[in-house]
Amino acid sequence: MEGSYAFKEFSPGQRRSYQEAVRLYLAFLEARGRARAYQGGRHWKKIKGRDYLYQYFDRYGRGRSLGPRSPHTEELFAKFIGARQDATQRLRDLRLQLAEQARFCRAALLRRVPRLTARILNLLGQHEALQENLTVVGASAIYAYEFAAGAFLETSRDLDLFAGARVRLTLTGEVSLPGAAFLALLRKADRSFAGVGPTGLQAVNRTGFLVRVLGPGEQSGRPPGSGRESGPEDRGNLHDLLAAPRFSQVVIGQDGLPARMAVPDPRAFALHRLRRSELPPRGQAPKALDRLQAMAVAELVLRYLPQYHFFHADLRRFPAEVVRHAGELAEGLGSAADLDVEY
Numbered sequence: 137m138e139g140s141y142a143f144k145e146f147s148p149g150q151r152r153s154y155q156e157a158v159r160l161y162l163a164f165l166e167a168r169g170r171a172r173a174y175q176g177g178r179h180w181k182k183i184k185g186r187d188y189l190y191q192y193f194d195r196y197g198r199g200r201s202l203g204p205r206s207p208h209t210e211e212l213f214a215k216f217i218g219a220r221q222d223a224t225q226r227l228r229d230l231r232l233q234l235a236e237q238a239r240f241c242r243a244a245l246l247r248r249v250p251r252l253t254a255r256i257l258n259l260l261g262q263h264e265a266l267q268e269n270l271t272v273v274g275a276s277a278i279y280a281y282e283f284a285a286g287a288f289l290e291t292s293r294d295l296d297l298f299a300g301a302r303v304r305l306t307l308t309g310e311v312s313l314p315g316a317a318f319l320a321l322l323r324k325a326d327r328s329f330a331g332v333g334p335t336g337l338q339a340v341n342r343t344g345f346l347v348r349v350l351g352p353g354e355q356s357g358r359p360p361g362s363g364r365e366s367g368p369e370d371r372g373n374l375h376d377l378l379a380a381p382r383f384s385q386v387v388i389g390q391d392g393l394p395a396r397m398a399v400p401d402p403r404a405f406a407l408h409r410l411r412r413s414e415l416p417p418r419g420q421a422p423k424a425l426d427r428l429q430a431m432a433v434a435e436l437v438l439r440y441l442p443q444y445h446f447f448h449a450d451l452r453r454f455p456a457e458v459v460r461h462a463g464e465l466a467e468g469l470g471s472a473a474d475l476d477v478e479y
Contacts, residue, residue, distance in 0.1 A: 140291060140292040140294075140295065141289055141290060141291045141292075141297060141428065141432050142289075142290050142291075143287045143288070143289060143290075143435075143436070143439065143440075144287060144288045144289075144290055145286060145287045145440075146286045146287065146288075147244075149244055150244045150245070150246055151286065153237070153240045153241050153243075153244040153246060154241070154244075154246055154283070154286075154388065156237055156240070157234075157237050157238075157240075157241050157246075157386070157388060157392075157394050158386045158394065160230060160233050160234050160237055160394075161234060161386055161394040161396075162386075163230055164227070164230040164231065164234055165261075165396075167223065167226045167227045167230050168227055168262075170223045170226075170227075171220075171223045171224060171226075171227045173223075174216070174219065174220040174223055174224075175193075175194070176191070176192035176193045176194055176199065177191075177192055177220070178190065178191050178192070178202070178212075178213055178216050178217075179192065180205065180213075181201075186204055186205070187204065187205040188201050188202075188203065188204050188205070189201070189202040189203060189204075189205065189209040189212065189213055190202065234393065234394070235393075237392075238391060238392030238393045239392060240392075241388050241392035241393075241394075242391070242392040246388045246392070247388060247389065247390040247391065247392055248279055248282065248283075248288065248387065248388055248389075248390070249276075249279045249387045249388065249389045249390065249395065249397075250301065250302055250389070250390060251389050251390040251391050252305075252325060252326060252341075252345060253276060253301070253305050253389070253395075254387065254388075254389025254390070254391070254393065254394075254395040255325040255326075255389070255395075256305060256322065256325045256347060257272075257387075257395040257396065257397055258393075258395045258396075259321055259322075259324055259325055260321070261395070261396055263312075263313070263321075265312040266311065266312065266313070267396070267398070269309040269310050269311070269312070270307045270308070270309040270311070270349065270398065271307060271308050271309055271378060271382050271398050271399060271400060272305070272306070272307055272397050272398060272399050273306050273307065273308055273350075273374065273377065273378075273399075273400065274300055274301065274304065274305075274306040275297070275298055275299070275300035275301040275429065276300075276301040276305055276306070276397070277397075277399040277400065277405055278297065278298065278301070278405075278429065278432075278433060279298075279301065279387050279397065280383075280385035280387055280397045280399040281385075281399070281402045281405070281433055281436055281437075281441075282436070283385050283386065283387050283388070284383075284385050284402075284441060285436050285437075285439070285440035285441050286440060287436065287439075287440050289432050289436065291428070291432075295424060295425060295428055297425075297428060297429060297432060299425065300425075303344060303345060303346065304345065304346040304347070304348070305345075305346070305347045305348075306347075306348055306349075306350065307347075307348070307349045307350070308349065308350040308351075308374065308378060309349065310351065311337060311349055311351075314336065315331070315335050315336015315337055316336055318336055318337060318349075319331050319336050319339055322339050322347055326341045326345075328341040328342035328343075329341045329347070332346075332348075335351075337349040337351070350374065374408070376404075376408070377400050377404050377405065377407075377408040378400060380400050380401040380403070380404035381400075381401045382398055382399060382400050382401065383398070383399065383401070384396055384397065384398045384399075385397055385399065401444070402433050402436070402437050402441065402444060403434075403437060403444055405429075405430075405433050406430045406431075406433045406434040406437070407430070408430075409426045409427070409429045409430035409433070410426075410427065410430040412426045413426035413427040413430065
């Protein structure tokens with residue numbers, strides 16, 4: 137096996153703590169969605185000496201009239217106030233329960249994802265369009281594969297599997313927010329973030345942690361006319377990686393709080409890293425790290441994620457030699473019978 141890594145399966149206690157954290161987190165997300173339905177509120181508004189019930193949709197006062205004061209509108213108002221109070225109280229209760237469960241997750245050593253990364257993911261998740269469109273790529277995606285498998289990857293210090301994840305978060309997809317609004321969102325996670333480049337979709341904080349979103353023009357290499365070098369996540373035809381199915385996984389941050397991370401199919405990730413490891417010109421260290429990540433994720437799938445049959449037809453867009461390479465890898469792991477590879 138190239139590189140040095142091992143698998144540490146979740147203990148029964150870790151599994152229980154994780155499952156409870158996921159249950160509470162999903163309930164919290166549902167409660168937060170319900171609470172949003174009551175944003176803006178309903179108020180009585182006097183027009184020409186008569187009260188009207190108005191429903192407001194935002195803080196700018198946009199809304200509509202639900203009719204003049206009457207037994208019907210008074211009933212609507214009372215039900216709304218009661219339901220909003222219930223939704224607010226449930227959200228508050230679940231937030232407290234999540235904070236308590238975070239202590240158990242920390243004690244169970246489930247704290248895995250860098251605190252800043254988890255914080256950013258939760259902020260992005262508050263915007264439905266961003267949550268649906270953005271996919272995490274790069275080393276950070278391995279965290280999601282670990283939690284899906286119920287096993288952590290441990291590596292030697294000389295070749296850190298998660299080195300890139302500790303210094304950057306790379307996403308891809310379409311951002312519906314203007315660059316300035318996206319930067320403002322990142323600053324809720326860390327006030328020191330400053331924009332890099334003209335788009336507003338790249339930012340770096342005072343410690344050098346880089347967040348960037350690769351748009352459609354960057355997914356297959358250098359954007360036409362950009363004049364910049366392709367970054368490490370651009371190389372290796374990222375478009376093909378993202379053509380594969382994706383899934384969402386709850387992960388646990390270093391503070392013990394959960395976050396939801398959307399990532400590409402782990403088989404596609406392994407193939408993509410294999411291809412990157414063979415791209416010139418690159419140094420030996422980056423190539424070795426790419427290959428180690430490819431092999432570690434591939435073995436993680438073969439050992440713990442049998443629902444991902446190596447390799448589904450969705451992944452046949454990758455070059456035949458890369459798919460063949462992955463087939464040889466799986467054969468070396470004794471799993472050739474599980475392959476579905478066509479050249």
